[in-house]
Structures are given as structure tokens and as C-alpha cells.
Amino acid sequence: MSAAESSATGTVKKTPLYDVHQDLGANLVDFAGYYMPLRYASETEEHKAVRTGAGLFDLSHMGEIFLSGPQAGDALDHALVGNLSPMKVGKARYTMICAHDGGVLDDLIVYRLAGEVWMVVANAANAGVVREALVERAAGFEAVVDDRSDAYALIALQGPDAQGILTGFTDAPLGDLKYYAILAGKVAGIDALIARTGYTGEDGFELFVDSSDAVALWQELAKVEGVVPCGLASRDSLRLEAGMPLYGNELTAETSPFEAGLGRVVKLDKPGDFVGKAALAAQAQTPPGRRLVGLVARGRRAPRKGYDVVTSDGTPCGVVTSGAPSPTLGKPIAMAYVDTGVEATELAVDVRGRQEPVDVVDLPFYKRQAS
Numbered sequence: 001m002s003a004a005e006s007s008a009t010g011t012v013k014k015t016p017l018y019d020v021h022q023d024l025g026a027n028l029v030d031f032a033g034y035y036m037p038l039r040y041a042s043e044t045e046e047h048k049a050v051r052t053g054a055g056l057f058d059l060s061h062m063g064e065i066f067l068s069g070p071q072a073g074d075a076l077d078h079a080l081v082g083n084l085s086p087m088k089v090g091k092a093r094y095t096m097i098c099a100h101d102g103g104v105l106d107d108l109i110v111y112r113l114a115g116e117v118w119m120v121v122a123n124a125a126n127a128g129v130v131r132e133a134l135v136e137r138a139a140g141f142e143a144v145v146d147d148r149s150d151a152y153a154l155i156a157l158q159g160p161d162a163q164g165i166l167t168g169f170t171d172a173p174l175g176d177l178k179y180y181a182i183l184a185g186k187v188a189g190i191d192a193l194i195a196r197t198g199y200t201g202e203d204g205f206e207l208f209v210d211s212s213d214a215v216a217l218w219q220e221l222a223k224v225e226g227v228v229p230c231g232l233a234s235r236d237s238l239r240l241e242a243g244m245p246l247y248g249n250e251l252t253a254e255t256s257p258f259e260a261g262l263g264r265v266v267k268l269d270k271p272g273d274f275v276g277k278a279a280l281a282a283q284a285q286t287p288p289g290r291r292l293v294g295l296v297a298r299g300r301r302a303p304r305k306g307y308d309v310v311t312s313d314g315t316p317c318g319v320v321t322s323g324a325p326s327p328t329l330g331k332p333i334a335m336a337y338v339d340t341g342v343e344a345t346e347l348a349v350d351v352r353g354r355q356e357p358v359d360v361v362d363l364p365f366y367k368r369q370a371s
Contacts, residue, residue: 015060016153016214024229032124034061037231047237047327049228050200054159056221056229059206060214063127064152065120065134069143072118074272076110079137081257081280083270087112092180092197095265096257097130102279103253104260106130107245109197111182119193119208121154123247137275153214157221158204158230158238160368165224166205170194174205188220199235201242202368237324240333243294243364249305249321250292250335256280259288259337261363287340290318294365295334295349295358302332303349303358309336310355312346320349326365333365334358 013034021028026037037058039046049055067075073085082095092111096104106126111119122130131147138145157166163174172185172194182195193208209217221227236246245251250260257266257280266280295303302325309318323334334349338360348355 013061015058016211017058017060017155017218020215020218021058026229026231029232031232032061034124036061037229039231039233040229043231043233043237044327046228046230046234049226050159050202050230050234050238051328052160053226053228054157054161054165054204054224055200055234056218056227057156057158057231057235058214058218059154059156060152060211061124062154063120063122063124063130063147063149064154064208065122065127065131066146066148067118067120067134067138067143068116068146069141070116071142072116072138072144073112075134075138075141075143076118076120077270077272078141078274079134080108080110081266081274081276082110083267084110084112084118089114090181090183092182092195094180096251096262097133098257098276098280099253100276100279102256102276102283104247104251104255104257105133105253106247107251107262109180111193111195113182113184113193126247151211152208153211153217154206154208155214155218155221156198156204156206157227158198158200159202161226162202162204165221165227166194168224169220179203188217190217192217199242199244200238201244201364201366202238236322237327240322240324240335241326241328241364241366243335243366245292245335246322256283256288258283259290259292261292290337290339292321292363293318293336293338293344294361294363295320295323295336295347296329296361296365297332297334297349298357298359300332301351301354301356303334303336303351303356308350309338309358310348310350311342312348314355316350317342317347323349328366335363 076084198204303323307320318338344360
């Protein structure tokens with residue numbers, strides 16, 4: 001049963017690390033049909049741990065959908081907006097799956113694990129939609145779609161100390177593993193797919209392991225001094241500072257990749273046709289009616305999702321998609337869609353009836369220093 005299906009039936013699933021989270025005293029919430037840790041103690045301290053050291057995340061709610069066969073790459077080229085088939089083995093790519101009208105059904109990371117084996121990682125709430133779309137769109141290609149989400153657990157170790165910590169548990173050549181690449185190896189004696197990817201704006205790794213090995217791997221990594229278990233709240237503030245979109249907020253089925261400033265992932269010049277190409281090609285030639293921007297509040301009240309962005313005379317001109325206090329910047333920040341052509345010098349956010357002035361800034365809010 002997918003996360004979306006579990007939510008529809010009222011059944012909330014547990015990740016393999018559910019008991020671990022309970023033992024740690026986590027505040028567990030229903031997120032995308034799974035019981036997930038929102039925080040363990042202080043989400044601000046968890047956030048800071050990732051920026052300065054290392055944080056440990058349970059991401060086992062994510063979907064892992066495999067495509068294999070001699071035409072698996074061609075099937076992905078048809079199904080997704082990216083040009084995946086030329087990818088080398090061991091590489092990863094950020095891409096999207098769009099509807100025929102160009103709306104975003106989900107944003108994805110695709111890994112090429114072998115010559116004819118690919119892994120598509122989908123957001124938990126959309127895993128069922130992605131699986132069904134891939135099955136439909138791969139019809140006619142020599143490719144098999146296999147949803148292995150329940151077989152895998154996903155644990156992320158993120159932060160500037162992540163490589164040094166993980167090196168103590170594996171002989172895999174982490175120093176040679178580039179960003180958006182993946183390799184197979186053993187971590188603490190456990191077979192894993194080790195990806196240098198993440199959703200925090202920091203260096204780090206995502207470890208795909210058999211569900212039965214999740215507890216053992218988590219416990220080994222958690223023993224290291226300075227490794228802090230982190231929940232969804234800190235993951236959200238970290239990705240917000242890094243200007244990374246969240247499906248359901250910045251990306252929806254009613255949102256175009258071009259509106260979100262992510263038109264670069266749409267490869268209109270790749271060979272052959274793909275689902276949504278005609279609509280996306282038209283959108284690429286038409287300036288979007290709104291644009292995604294960063295907002296930094298001048299005061300202390302945080303803009304939140306759904307709040308109106310207004311001009312100096314109080315006229316609505318946009319809407320906040322994500323907002324929260326930024327532990328790194330020390331002030332509230334937000335992402336918002338703002339109407340194209342609106343003068344950005346004097347904008348405010350309507351925070352419960354009070355106009356709070358904001359400054360419009362380029363994304364991301366935070367970018368780690370190159371090592």
C-alpha cells in the first residue's frame with residue numbers, strides 16, 4: 001500500500017524505525033500516511049546541528065520505484081521531463097514528472113544503478129501517483145516497473161561532518177563520490193546504496209538499505225558523538241533556507257516548472273516526445289504570470305504558508321508557499337509566488353491582519369561554503 005493509499009484508507013504506516021523514534025521521545029505525527037518524527041527535543045538545535053556538525057534523518061517514507069530492462073532509459077525519457085538515458089551508471093539527476101498540461105505531479109531524483117537498472121525516488125505522498133504514471137507511460141517499452149518502497153529504508157546523514165563520520169563505517173571511496181552520485185558498499189557491515197544527495201543545503205549522504213537493517217544502521221550511526229537525530233521540522237527549515245522546493249507548497253499539479261524557476265530541468269531538446277512536452281514548450285515561450293521569490297521579514301513575525309503578499313497599498317499580489325524563522329539568519333524567511341511585474345521594493349505579508357514589511361531577495365537564503 002502506498003503512502004497516498006494509506007492516507008485515503010485512514011491507515012497510518014510505520015517506518016522500520018518507528019520504535020526507535022518512540023524510545024527517543026520523538027513527537028510523532030502523521031506525515032504523508034506515515035508516523036514520522038516532527039522533532040525529538042528542540043527543532044532549532046536539530047537545525048543547528050546539521051549546519052555545524054551532523055544530523056541523522058529517517059526518510060523511509062520516501063518511495064523507491066525501479067525501472068529495468070533494455071529500454072528503461074527510453075521509458076524514463078518519455079515519462080519524465082529530463083534527458084535521463086544518457087546518464088552514466090552511478091550518477092543521479094533531479095527531475096520532474098509532469099501531467100499533459102505541464103503541471104508538476106512530483107519532483108524526483110533518478111539514479112542509474114546499472115546499465116539497465118534505474119531507481120526513481122518519489123515523495124511519499126506522491127509515490128502511488130508516480131508508480132501508476134510510470135507503469136502507464138512505460139507501456140510499449142521493454143521496461144519493467146517495480147515499486148520496492150516497502151523493501152527499503154532510507155537514512156540520511158547530513159552536515160559538514162557527515163563524510164568524516166561515515167568514513168569510520170565504510171571502506172567505500174566517499175572522497176571520490178561526487179554530489180549527485182551513488183555507489184554500492186557496506187556501511188557498518190550492512191549492504192547499502194550510498195548516495196551523495198540531500199535536502200538540507202549541506203553536504204551529506206542518503207543511505208538506502210534493506211528495511212530489516214534500518215534499526216542496526218541507525219543505532220550504529222547514532223552512537224557517534226555529535227550526531228543528532230533530526231525530525232521533519234528541522235528538515236523543513238533547512239530546505240527552506242537552501243531555497244529547495246517542497247511538493248505541495250512550491251510545486252503542485254497546478255504549478256509549472258517555469259513558474260518555480262526550475263525550467264532548466266525541462267529538456268525540450270531531447271530526442272523524441274515526452275508527456276507534457278507540447279504544453280511545456282508553449283510555457284517556455286510565454287513569460288510566467290508569477291515568479292517564485294525569497295522574502296526576508298523585517299520584523300519578528302514569520303510569514304506562513306497561505307498568507308497574502310501585498311503591495312504598499314494593501315493590494316494582494318502573491319501568496320506565501322513556505323515560511324518559518326531561520327535559525328541561521330536569525331530572522332523569519334519565506335518563499336512566495338509574486339505576480340510578475342509587481343514592484344518588489346515595498347511589499348509586505350498580511351500576517352493575521354497586520355502588514356509585516358518584507359525584503360525580496362534571491363534564492364537561496366543560505367548557501368554552504370565550498371570545501
